[in-house]
Amino acid sequence: MILNEVTKTILERRSIRAYKPEQISEEELETVLECGVNAPSGANRQQWFVSVMQDKAFLEEISEKLYAWRIANAASEEEIARINSRPRSAHFGAPTVLWCAYPAADGPANLGFLAENMVLTAASIGLGTCFLGGIMAYLKGTEEGKELVSRMKLPEGYELAYGLTLGYPAESPEAKPREKKWIRI
Numbered sequence: 001m002i003l004n005e006v007t008k009t010i011l012e013r014r015s016i017r018a019y020k021p022e023q024i025s026e027e028e029l030e031t032v033l034e035c036g037v038n039a040p041s042g043a044n045r046q047q048w049f050v051s052v053m054q055d056k057a058f059l060e061e062i063s064e065k066l067y068a069w070r071i072a073n074a075a076s077e078e079e080i081a082r083i084n085s086r087p088r089s090a091h092f093g094a095p096t097v098l099w100c101a102y103p104a105a106d107g108p109a110n111l112g113f114l115a116e117n118m119v120l121t122a123a124s125i126g127l128g129t130c131f132l133g134g135i136m137a138y139l140k141g142t143e144e145g146k147e148l149v150s151r152m153k154l155p156e157g158y159e160l161a162y163g164l165t166l167g168y169p170a171e172s173p174e175a176k177p178r179e180k181k182w183i184r185i
């Protein structure tokens with residue numbers, strides 16, 4: 001296959017679940033966001049919204065409440081032990097989380113392109129990312145979670161889709177296997 005800077009970034013990007021505590025620079029954040037909004041969108045309607053969160057206290061509040069909820073709703077002692085065996089951070093200690101939303105009336109199709117542009121841009125400048133999808137059951141399915149979302153400053157009528165962690169990686173995981181059976185030529 002053809003290898004260039006773009007294809008190498010795509011192949012080398014991995015989800016990062018451990019971060020250094022230092023905040024990323026404004027230039028790095030701006031680069032990720034600018035490349036994000038340069039994604040394609042239907043009729044250039046740009047149906048997406050990103051709420052940048054760098055408020056450490058707010059991120060820690062989300063983690064504390066999420067883990068209290070997970071433990072209160074755990075199905076077994078084993079599950080509680082599993083939860084307690086890992087660091088209690090909803091965002092893997094990343095100093096920045098990009099909360100990604102879409103207009104509920106239009107759907108999330110465009111948002112995926114924005115998010116992938118941001119993920120690949122981040123990887124290309126040495127930043128780590130990881131989508132936070134699992135947390136949505138709590139953020140959207142509980143009153144406490146909805147209260148947290150109400151403080152994310154999303155515009156009226158926008159639906160939260162996922163969070164995206166952003167920071168300097170503190171791990172370099174191996175690639176997980178990929179299958180090509182989902183492609184037919």
Ligand SMILES: Cc1cc2nc3c(=O)[nH]c(=O)nc-3n(C[C@H](O)[C@H](O)[C@H](O)COP(=O)(O)O)c2cc1C
Pocket residue numbers: 013014015016017130131132133134135162175176
């Ligand atoms: C929409 C979406 C939601 C995800 N949610 C989570 C999540 O809640 N927690 C997590 O650790 N990883 C999450 N991931 C990351 C995937 O687990 C990861 O992309 C996949 O295992 C492939 O690994 P790689 O990204 O390192 O190539 C999510 C990825 C996507 C695209």
